[in-house]
Amino acid sequence: MINWVLRGAILLWALFFVIVGVRGLLDPATYSETFKFTISGVAINTLRADLSSFFLVAAGGAAIGALVPTWTRALLVPAALFGTALAGRLIGVAMGDPTNWGIIQGMIIEALSLALMLGSWWALSRPAAAQDPAATAHIAE
Numbered sequence: 431m432i433n434w435v436l437r438g439a440i441l442l443w444a445l446f447f448v449i450v451g452v453r454g455l456l457d458p459a460t461y462s463e464t465f466k467f468t469i470s471g472v473a474i475n476t477l478r479a480d481l482s483s484f485f486l487v488a489a490g491g492a493a494i495g496a497l498v499p500t501w502t503r504a505l506l507v508p509a510a511l512f513g514t515a516l517a518g519r520l521i522g523v524a525m526g527d528p529t530n531w532g533i534i535q536g537m538i539i540e541a542l543s544l545a546l547m548l549g550s551w552w553a554l555s556r557p558a559a560a561q562d563p564a565a566t567a568h569i570a571e
Contacts, residue, residue, distance in 0.1 A: 436550045440496035440505070443546060444489040451485030454478065466532040484511060492547065495554070502555040509547035516540035 453460045458478040462468055469477050491507030498504070519537050523529055 433554060436553055437496040439546065440492050440550055443543065444492040444496065447485045447489040447492075451482045451489060454485065455482040458482075465536070466530070484515075488512065488543075495547075495551065499554070502551055505547045505551040505554070509544055509551065512540045512543040512547070516544060 458474050461477055461481055488508035488511045491504045495502050495505035
């Protein structure tokens with residue numbers, strides 16, 4: 431039962447980030463609205479490419495990890511992406527980068543995403559007998 435809940439949570443997470451990634455791919459100005467920063471000129475192309483790829487690859491890895499039981503390691507892809515982003519933000523804060531509510535909100539989302547992906551990877555990659563005590567009940571009989 432817990433596996434289905436985790437898989438559902440991961441798929442909802444992936445759907446959200448697919449939407450963010452596709453919206454940004456089609457209209458990078460949505461990133462400015464969502465993340466509260468402005469960018470112009472040729473940097474828009476970099477924003478479109480880099481942020482969209484970040485979100486779409488993370489969502490793809492999460493979806494594969496949730497849908498294909500033997501590929502739970504795919505959950506480590508979004509964990510690595512969001513963990514690296516969180517580490518970069520923490521380094522920036524430690525070095526005195528300007529911080530506002532948008533940065534703090536991003537750090538919270540990255541930390542929760544990292545926890546969801548690592549926790550789900552750990553739980554879903556365990557042997558079936560260890561996950562379901564009822565599966566081993568017949569052995570004791």
